[in-house]
Amino acid sequence: MSNSVEFNAQEHQYEIHVDGTFAGFTKAFVSGDVVTFPHTEILDEFEGQGLASQLVTGALDDVRAKGKKVIATCPYVSRFIEKHAEYADLLA
Numbered sequence: 001m002s003n004s005v006e007f008n009a010q011e012h013q014y015e016i017h018v019d020g021t022f023a024g025f026t027k028a029f030v031s032g033d034v035v036t037f038p039h040t041e042i043l044d045e046f047e048g049q050g051l052a053s054q055l056v057t058g059a060l061d062d063v064r065a066k067g068k069k070v071i072a073t074c075p076y077v078s079r080f081i082e083k084h085a086e087y088a089d090l091l092a
Contacts, residue, residue, distance in 0.1 A: 003051070005058025014059040016042075016051050018026055023051055026077065027044050033068050034092045037077040056080045 024042035028035050041089035042051050050080070054084050056077055063070055072078040077089040081087045 003053055003054055006061075011077060014055060014062070016022075017056040018046060018049075018051070020081050024055055024064070026055055028059060028075065034071055035050070035068050036071040037074045039078045040074050052076060053080065060090060064090060 005014055006017070007013075007028065008015050008025075008061075010084075011025070012029050013027045015025045017022050022043070023046040024040070026040040027038050027067065029038070037056075040052055040056065042055070060070065060081075063066055064087075068090075070077075070081070070090040071092050072081055
């Protein structure tokens, strides 16, 4: 199984694909040097595979690579950052 996370600027979201099939997203609204994450969703048929964690990891790694900060209004992204202290420095 091959998973990929990419930013879809037109839809304002990071998307995760499993073997080329769309499996979920985390909304990401960019304003200057800050990215706000209000909602994350994995499609029902892909739940329970750890994809939300992979998706958020990919999104936060990309935000870091771009030198931006994060506002996590999505409960999942907020909890993820709390549990993974290596991303705490990204909080705006």
